[in-house]
Amino acid sequence: MTASILTVDDSVSVRMTTRIALTGAGYKVTEAVDGLDGLNKARATRFDLVVTDLNMPNMDGLRMIEELRRLPNQIGVPILFLTTESDATLKGRAKAAGATGWLVKPFEPDQLIREHRLDDRALVDAVFRALHTLKGSGAMFGFDRLAAFTHHCETAFDRVRKGLAEATPGLVSAVLEARDHMRALVEDPSGDHAAEERYLLERLEAAVSGAAATSVASISETPIKAAASTMPTTWRIKFSLPENSFVNGTNPLSFLDELRAMGECRVLLDKSALPPLEKLEPTALYFHWEVTLTTDRGRADIEDVFLFVMDDMTLEIAALSSDTPSVEVVPSVTENADMPTPVVTVAPLPEPSAPEAATRPVTDAADPKLRRKAESVRVPAERLDELMDRVGELVIVQSRLQQIAANSADIGLRTVSEEMERLCSELRVTMMVLRMVPVATLFDRYRRLVHDLQRDTGKKIELSTDGESTEMDKTVIERLADPLVHLVRNAADHGLEDGDARRASGKPEAGSIRLSARQTGGEVIISVTDDGRGIDRARVRAKAEAAGLIQPGATIADQDLLQLIFQPGFSTASSVTNLSGRGVGMDVVKKAIESLHGSIDLTSRPGEGSTVSLRIPLTLAIIDGLLVRVGEGHYVIPLPAVEECIEISQEEDLRSRGRAFLSLRDTLVPFIRLRELFATGTKPDLYQKMVVVSTGEERVGLIVDQIIGHHQTVIKSMSKLHDDVTTFSGATILGDGSVALILDVGNLVSLGQEQEAQLRAIA
Amino acid sequence: METSTVIRMHPNLCVSDAHASYSIISESIRGFSSIKLSIPHDATVDLSFLQIIEAARLRANEQGKSLSLLEPASGELRRVLDRSGLMTAATISDRSFWLHEETTQ
Structure with missing residues (x-):
């Protein structure tokens, strides 16, 4: 029978993420928007598991589970808190109220499933092995009571492992409580734990022997019987x-x-x-x-x-x-x-x-599943973050050393500096690789989603993926999961037509959604493409005018019009469905991508479909940059975006006055004089330089006074006060301790393209 | 050099205190020609201690020194001897060392 889970959370995105994860794993999910709603739903139905947030309006999680524990139909149901809180006191209160587990957000949906996937033999084996190890280690180091208690838990799991008992939510619940007790036995080995121990062992016994609970002794004394008798x-x-x-x-x-x-x-x-x-x-x-x-x-x-x-x-x-x-x-x-x-x-x-x-x-x-993977080590992500910070600091110090060495005639110092630079570079690359995981881990999540979307929309949908081996920083991948859910759902609900409409327009009945990933320079482009009807510009315009986002009849570039769908509350869906149409999805996508210093490109052809491309930096911590000087200030241009550098003579500079294009190998390239953009108030150098940067398809020239050279850049975030400064994506500290701002290439390219459009319009 | 000594071992003769046990016994063999080990009846014992004692017995034999237990193995020590299988094929010397059998027979 399908296990039934109640999720209680006031956050739509958390509920949705949890629902997708759990339904994807085959569970039946009921949602509640707050504690009161959860309690009402629990009164009507018995659940196998309750997953709840802590802080919610109307009734918080603690109060809800206190009430829920009084309901006769919810006795013994495991309750798991899913919350941002990790305070020990709160955990104690939660446990006292009846919670059996605690999962701190942000969490991986898989984690939830892992903790409650009851039919997974490998997981049961893993728990068994862990208990066995704990028992052995406990005995080894003199925690005899821990060893004895764990032995009972191990025996219970051994029965599950051998198929003599079934893994049930009740067993999970009992084991979670047993885990807390084991911790208590470590922290206070000489304390009086007898009553708690008896209670827990009875629960374990009941869990592995079904409704008819027998004596505690029977767990520990149950002989492991072979399936068959034999001769010795x-x-x-x-x-x-x-x-x-x-x-x-x-x-x-x-x-x-x-x-x-x-x-x-x-x-x-x-x-x-x-x-x-x-x-x-x-x-x-x-x-x-x-x-x-x-x-x-x-x-x-x-x-x-x-x-x-x-x-x-x-x-x-x-x-x-x-x-x-x-x-x-x-x-x-x-x-x-x-x-x-x-x-x-x-x-x-x-x-x-x-x-x-x-x-x-x-x-x-x-x-093979049982083999200990000696070749890999699990490391908490925070430790990697700490290591990344240290590497970042090291890069700054190395940069300073490099500057000191450059001004010194000491050959030894220069040699050490060069060696240091090489090692830092290698260390940085190694650090990056440690955090990289293939996007396949991300894409795999959407197969089940598309399966469910077919059922919910009644449309036939084929999901294809490409570039799954492309690797990205694990943190970035995790933060992309939600936005991609929105995009896939939008593609299925808004983008793809139903079967009749597709056949009528000569398309195959099954609509296509394609997820692809590719790396270009220092960024990864993840695209969601559908072959549906495309975005209806007239409807977008009408909605935007109705919402006051644009003036009626205003001239607006096509790309700007399309970008309106990322405005908060914007939706062209005529009715709100379970899938989309509430106008929250695309706004969430935009915010999530911007928080990753990424950008969104949207292309759509009427009748042919749409592609949403998310441009995400490969990493969020350290980049290779080109250090330039504009006036008296120093700036860093992300090196992967740099195509070439050109010297501009005084004559060329004079010729280009009043224009915004330079002819580069018979191609007109728009350019921006950074000295003017930043209002430095300084005179231009005799020979200025143009750094041509691109964001894939579009490019622009940035005119600077001096190109200083390659600079390994540790990105420091801008303060909240500078949130509206879009020209810069961050800052970095130079070797001499001064600050250089990092140029946001995507923004500058857009600026260049705008200038180009304006000039073309005037012409 | 002192000729003989009685070393009173601490009650934790497990791997968690194996370095301490090893140091005491090694130092004793270096410093004395006859060493008697007094092992508390309630000592907790594991295989690490048996290894140290067996290696120490070999060293004492090589150097012509005497290493013995003040009292025959009892309690947890005796149980570990049996559980480990050390006494299964024990020689007369082994039985004499661990169980003092020649004195009881």
């Missing part, structure tokens, strides 16, 4: 664990105990690898073992003992010859499908001293 086999098990086992919390004694629990066992310790005392590292493990085990359990069960360390150890399991034949048990279904009966097949007897033919390297035996 004698196995020789030789194993060596890695030297760092102790440090990693692995306790070999627990493996031996588990083997002993399987049957008659003879454990032989091999101390031959023990080094001399002076070379012994006290925390390293040198002992190896050889175990002879007679058991009715199979090879898989023995391997299971070493499930968590298989990748790093050597393990040989061999069936020994004995009076009884070596057997392998193959579970099989007989005529009575409800009664699996073992089929016993007699395996050939191996040589007494040789390992069984089926013995295989441990790494081959392990499920």
Whole structure:
């Protein structure tokens, strides 16, 4: 049965994001706009999970769950807070009110699903392994009560893992509470936790045994039963664990105990690898073992003992010859499908001293999903941000060193400076790569969205993607998720015609939405293209005039007209649908893209479709820049936008007075005199320079007094006071401590194009 | 050089205090010709301690020194000896060291 989830949040975008994520994962989602609404909906329906915001109008999240916990139909329902708050006191209050989990915004929708995807075997295994590790580590470091308690949780999950019990929201809820208790056992190991422990174990027991809760002891004492009974086999098990086992919390004694629990066992310790005392590292493990085990359990069960360390150890399991034949048990279904009966097949007897033919390297035996990925390390994003900040500071210091070295005759200093520059550059590149992820992770989210949009709109839609391997900063990708949802929904709802209209206009019945990504210089362009009806300019104009955005009959460039759809509250949809038409989507898109220092291009052909292109900087932290001087001020032009630099003689300068174009290889290029734009009040240099910059298709020349050279630029945001200064995208600190403003190339190109349009209009 | 000493071990003989145990025993072997280890009955013990003692026994033998337990292994130490399989194929010397069996027989 589909699990039913209630999401309570006053933010439309959060509700929408959550809904998309959860419905995409197959859950049924009910939404509420505040606590009161949530409570009313909970009175009518029992949910499997409630996800709620904390701060909401009418009734906040805390109050709602207090009330909700009193509802007879919501007993035992896990409640997860999704909030920007991370205050410990609040968390305590939430827990006291009945919350079972806490997720801090911004969050990845996948995180929510991960936490509550109940049928994912890999997740159950992951929880099991984590509990096992916690148990081992707890015992290793003297947290015996933690180890004992965790053992019960582990046992519960082992039953789920083995298919003897089902993962349910109740189990998730119980385990979340158990996690808090484990923390308490670490923080206060000698405290009185007996009552809480009993309560939690009863909940666990109830969760894994269904409605009929039995005694707590039954969890811990439930034997792990094989699916089939069999004749005993004698196995020789030789194993060596890695030297760092102790440090990693692995306790070999627990493996031996588990083997002993399987049957008659003879454990032989091999101390031959023990080094001399002076070379012994006290925390390293040198002992190896050889175990002879007679058991009715199979090879898989023995391997299971070493499930968590298989990748790093050597393990040989061999069936020994004995009076009884070596057997392998193959579970099989007989005529009575409800009664699996073992089929016993007699395996050939191996040589007494040789390992069984089926013995295989441990790494081959392990499920790839279970392998510990030694080659990768998970690092919190904040640490990467901190590292990025440090690299940024280092770049500034390096820049200063470079300047000092340039003014010094000391060859040694210059050599060190050059080496430093190279290392800084490499470090910067490495840092960037660390944060890069392919946009495929972003695009994948929209397949399910399009699937649902087909259902909601009744239109046939084909989604195609391109350039999925293009990489972007992870933070940027996360912040693009919402805007792209809006764009895809708009394309489906507004852009694409229904099947009849498409057929009538000679188009295939299925509409196309294409998501593409490509890198050009220092930016990535992500486009959403549909082959629908295109934007109806007449309707846009009518709406804009009605809303007072433009004067009736005013002349307005086509691009400016199209850009009106990004105005707050602007929508041409004649009716409000669940999908779009409330006029909030495109405004949200614009704000989100601007916050990323990006821009939006929109092209649309009537009857052919529209393309919205989001131009996003590859990174938000450090860029390569061209340092120039205009008057007495220094400015940085992002290097990826620079096409070429041209010297302009005094004669050429005089000739170009009163014009806004220069002929560049038979092409007229509009230019802007930055000295005039910035009103420097200084005289131009004898030989000025023109830096030709472009934003892909459009280009413009920027006339400066001097080109100083390449400059690695750490971007510092402008203050709030400068929000309306669109010519600059940020600032940077130069080696001598002075500030240089970073030019917003996109804005300057637009300015140049406007000038061009005005001059052409006059001409 | 002093001839003999009794080292009273601390009750945490686990990996978390393995460096301390190692230092005490190493120093003792360097400084004395006869060392007796007194292990608290309620000591918590793990394999790291067994490794240190086994390596120390070898070193003491090589240098002609005497290393022994003040009392036969008991409590958690005894349990770890059994659980680890160290006593499964124990030699007379092993049994004498850990369990003082020659004195009890």
